[in-house]
Amino acid sequence: MSPKNITASFFLLATLFLVSFRPVENPANKPDDCYRYLTELVRSSNFPLKGFDRKKVNLLIDEDSTDSLRLKLFFDTEGTGTLGWVMYYPKERKLTNITVDPEAPVVLTFNQHFAEAYEKCKGITVTGTRAGKKTH
Numbered sequence: 001m002s003p004k005n006i007t008a009s010f011f012l013l014a015t016l017f018l019v020s021f022r023p024v025e026n027p028a029n030k031p032d033d034c035y036r037y038l039t040e041l042v043r044s045s046n047f048p049l050k051g052f053d054r055k056k057v058n059l060l061i062d063e064d065s066t067d068s069l070r071l072k073l074f075f076d077t078e079g080t081g082t083l084g085w086v087m088y089y090p091k092e093r094k095l096t097n098i099t100v101d102p103e104a105p106v107v108l109t110f111n112q113h114f115a116e117a118y119e120k121c122k123g124i125t126v127t128g129t130r131a132g133k134k135t136h
Contacts, residue, residue, distance in 0.1 A: 034121040035059070041114035042073065042086060045095055049073075049083065057083065067091060070098075090115070090124050 084099035096105035
């Protein structure tokens with residue numbers, strides 16, 4: 001091997017060595033994934049969506065605090081497309097329908113798999129009761 005090839009090989013190996021120490025991104029912690037889990041959680045719930053395809057329901061996070069999220073349910077249309085409002089309390093795994101009366105929310109059930117995935121994605125520790133019990 002010529003000195004030129006040895007030098008090139010050394011730089012290639014050194015580069016590969018340094019690149020191997022890059023922090024690995026956890027794909028489960030991407031914001032899009034967390035949003036997707038939250039969307040599927042709401043879609044899996046018993047929120048009254050008569051006449052609407054659950055797969056086409058989307059969420060808008062209207063308010064995101066440390067303990068709760070206020071979510072607008074909508075579908076894409078040229079008009080408003082608003083279907084309703086829910087509150088989600090991730091630490092309690094509680095989902096409520098606040099569309100009719102925010103002062104008298106209706107507790108909803110949902111698929112726990114999506115709650116667990118959302119918690120893991122956001123690094124949330126669950127406490128208290130698990131109100132939204134539903135399995136698929």
